[in-house]
Amino acid sequence: MRDNMFGNGLRVVALGAVAGVTALASPSPADTSFKVAVVSFLTGPAAGPFGVPGRNGAELVIDAINGGTMPAPYETAGFGGLQLEAIFADESGGNAKQVAEYRNLVEKQGVDAVLGYISSGSCMSVAPVAEELQTLTVMSVCGTPRLFEGSDWNYTFRTQAHAVGDSVAAALYIRDQLGDVSSYSGINQNYAWGQDSWKFFDIAMQKLSPESRASDNPQFPKLFAGQYGTEISTLLLEDSELVHSSFWDGDIEAFVLQASVRGFFDKKKFISVAGASAIDNLGKRFPTGTVIGTRGEFGIIVRNQEGELNEWFINAYRERYGVYPLESSYQYAQSVLALKAAMDKAAAESGEVPNTDRIIGAMTGLDFVSIAGDVSFALGNGHQAIHPVSYGVTAWDDGKDEPTVVDVRVYPANCILPPAGQLSEDWLEAGMPGSDC
Amino acid sequence: MIRSVFSDKTILWAFVGFAILSLIGTLLPNWVLNNAMFGLARGLAVLGLLLMWRTGLISFGHALYFGLGAYAVAMLEKFTGTTDIFLRLLAALIVAGGVGFVIGLVLRHYRGIFFAMLSLAFSMVLYGVLVKTEALGSTDGFSVSQTTFLGWRPSSKYPLFLSIIAICLLATIGVQLYLRSALGHLTTSVRDNEIRVEYLGYSVARAVHVKYVISCALAGVAGALIAMALGQVDPDSMVNWTVSGELVFITIMSGPGSVVAPFIGAITFEFLRTFAFEWAPHAWQLIVGGTLLGIIFFLPEGLWSLIRRLWTKKERRRDRYTSSAGARSA
Structure with a gap:
């Protein structure tokens, strides 16, 4: 009897699956x-x-x-x-x-x-x-x-x-808004986006804030790694004043949560190039005072625009x-x-x-x-x-009881990106000639 | 010799099956051809796992050889610019077989869970190295250019499809002949009673080692063929433990019954995944996983048992066990 019921159930499921599939697959060209x-x-x-x-x-x-x-x-x-x-x-x-x-x-x-x-x-x-x-x-x-x-x-x-635009705008914002940063490090995912983001940010910093010193041990965990205990320890042990990150997806949320409990954001200035999605998802658990970008005029940065x-x-x-x-x-x-x-x-x-x-x-x-x-x-x-890229600093809007971004600066496209026909790295190394800010 | 080869029913039917497939291939739309190529190539790796399974060993680390084969193709192109199919396959065979031989020296002394976990560990070493090394493409991997045949660059996929079929046929015949040889007959004997095999005068370690190297070489060629059919290699789709899991998945799905089963299982898997992905983009993994559960519950001998049932008249008469609804819906 039990077998029979199971069999019937399966039959119903199979019929349902077939019906669903037919409905989904019915063409409407x-x-x-x-x-x-x-x-x-x-x-x-x-x-x-x-x-x-x-x-x-x-x-x-x-x-x-x-x-x-x-x-x-x-x-x-x-x-x-x-x-x-x-x-x-x-x-x-x-x-x-x-x-x-x-x-x-x-x-x-x-x-x-x-x-x-x-x-x-x-x-x-x-x-x-x-x-x-x-x-x-x-x-x-x-x-x-x-x-x-x-x-x-x-x-x-x-x-x-x-990514060059995001990195140059980040370095510009640090120079314009935070003033002199003695030293900086980074935590970026080990693939094209993370490697490039760090490389371009590093060169842009050297050109725009030559006094600032880069860490010789930036961290490159794997994309979607989810656990950053060792990287956070390494960064905390260094004397870098600022930490750069191009984390996005669930990784930025995981990193922020794991770093917060260790007092990371009290000890370090943090710039997140593409982590704005975490502000809405984490709410009050996302630290205020973080420099944040959305890689353009997107998301939370233009919410009140x-x-x-x-x-x-x-x-x-x-x-x-x-x-x-x-x-x-x-x-x-x-x-x-x-x-x-x-x-x-x-x-x-x-x-x-x-x-x-x-x-x-x-x-x-x-x-x-x-x-x-x-x-x-x-x-x-x-x-x-x-297109232009904006950066700002996270804050909490008590009136609306929701997160917001203040001190927003917009950097026009021809200020932060190389002109046509020029390779990004060459343009950065040459000191960004023709940049019109 | 040739007569004796074709007197083997499995080989005869494999030959007929692959011949029909190669003829149908001229009529198939490109997407079916693509999926068939992925399926056949993956079936090659599963054939290797089947050999291990019959010996009672499950490897959770064959993505190591699968990945080595795929990366051999990509690296050969990156450093020498070679895109020739024969050189690509040769490189994959040498790299995967060579590494398999060395690692086999260690693994041949282990059985059961120790064998499975050790092989997994070795494969994750390669994964870690690839992911961490920017020069090896890191998580992004490489694009692989179109395959050439002794300088000839075909305009369609069909020549590659035909080559994959030829390789699969050769491998099927080879493995079947091996299983019929004296050494091959040791396969199940090793699983059943190692001590008795030793008393017969055979070295169990050596028998396991030979099978391991064969299966590694097959997985390496499979990886190379997938890299060529797809035009892309990357660690997550080629070397990660999920890939090893996928191969074991298909092995269980196919069943150990025949050397032809892996190809049927792998092609089924490829199409199952493609359709699941299309119909349920949010939950396609659930469908794939559910199917495996269904097969384990209702077809413990794998998809091959369905075919064998159709084949054997005696078994065609439905007895109570086979008429359960589960067997049909699965």
Whole structure:
């Protein structure tokens, strides 16, 4: 009897699974739709702080543009006359898995374009495959400048400015706001983004604050390591006044919690290049007085900034998802807006439905308006976007009983990024010639 | 000799199966071809694990050789610019087989949990080194360029697919012949009673060592083939313990019944993962894990037992055990 019941139960589950699968797989192709895969971390430690807010930011803006409910300048419905059909995919599982899944998205699911990617590892490994499969790919968050320096991609674009901007703006903010820092160290993840962030920050500091001394023992734990006991001990034993970190995802939350209980933030000044998502997630447990950046005009730094598009975005996002949009929500929305602007332009120029080649033509070198600032594809032969980067200091807003960022400074794009055609490292080593702050 | 090879039913059917697969390959869309290539290559590594399993040994560290094979391909290209399939495979075979031989000198004296954990430890050493070393690509790994065949650069995936099939067929025949040889017959004997095998005049340690090196070489070639089919290597997808776990997963899923089973299991796994990923991007791991549980509960002999059941008329008549709903839904 028990066996029988078990069997019946299984049968029901199997039937349910089949029904669910059929419902999900039922195709809805139309000539007027443009199919886009939105890839972000949906599982694992980066899902909560980055992947899911990013996915939601893209979803919100895609739905609003499809329905024609966005404020100006994106009030027209559709993308160059097409409805955007989004499917969401997971970025977890390593670079090789992402390459395999990218092939599946294009060759099996037949998407017209791919949008997203948070990890620099994903971006670096997917770009060559995008060329091979000739598929428009708009990258949203990843930061390593290596993507467009040394390689010319035709099908790949990136709407996020690269790590040099974040690092130079960080060094500028330290000089402008904290004054002289006698010495500095760092804790960064041991992969493209972490290595580059530290390297560029270090060079920028040497150029901007030559008195300041770099630690000879910066820490490089593994990405998603989660445990930082030994690194915190090492940093505490050093005499460095300031600690730099490009941690993001769940790692920054883990680090902040583990470092707080050891009094780390009372002894050290801390600058977090990309950890702003943790402020909202940790609330009062995130130390005030931390220098924080969001890699652009995104997230908590522009939460009180006026502007129709920004206010609409924050309100619509809160209404739909019940929380504030985070840094990655803005970054993903920015990629969608780039696609919208390019597809509208391509449709207007040719008078026809935009195809991949026309969109690429329109997107190359394009200037467009993002949620809280302007963006232009100025580097990487018109494929790499530049935009301003802001830094501020965390504080607690007693009136609203929520975290906030004060003393915000905005550094314009041509102040913190190399001019077109110049390699980041050479430009930094040469003392950032042509930088206009 | 050739007649005796083809008088073996398993070899005959493997030959027919792979021949059919290579013909179907010309008709398949690219994504199916891709997944089939990943599945076949992974099946090669599982074939090695099957050899160990029949001896009663489970290795939780075969990602070491899988990764060595993949990284041999990437490193060969990085330092010499070589993209030729024969040199790539040779490099993977030498590196994985060589390291397997040296580590085998230690591992051959251990059994059970000690064998499993020691092999895991060795594999995590390589993982740690790769992750920590920027010159070896760190967590990012490397892109691998398209494979060439003696200077010829094909415009489609099919030649690589065909090569993978040929290698899988050769490996299947090789392992089957080995299992039929005197040394191969020691496989189950070692599992059943080591002392008796020693009294028969054979060295158990040597028998285990030989099997270990064979399985290492197979895993190395598998890693090289995946690197070529995918165009990317990185430690998390190639060397981490999860990869070893995945290989053991597929071994259990396939069942120890036949040398053909690993390929059926691995291809099934590849498609299962692809569809789970597509249908449930938030919970695909749950589906993959649930499937393994289902197989362990309802098909303890693996997927192969399903095929064998269809094969044997006597067993086709459903007795009470096989007619349970679980067997069918799994």
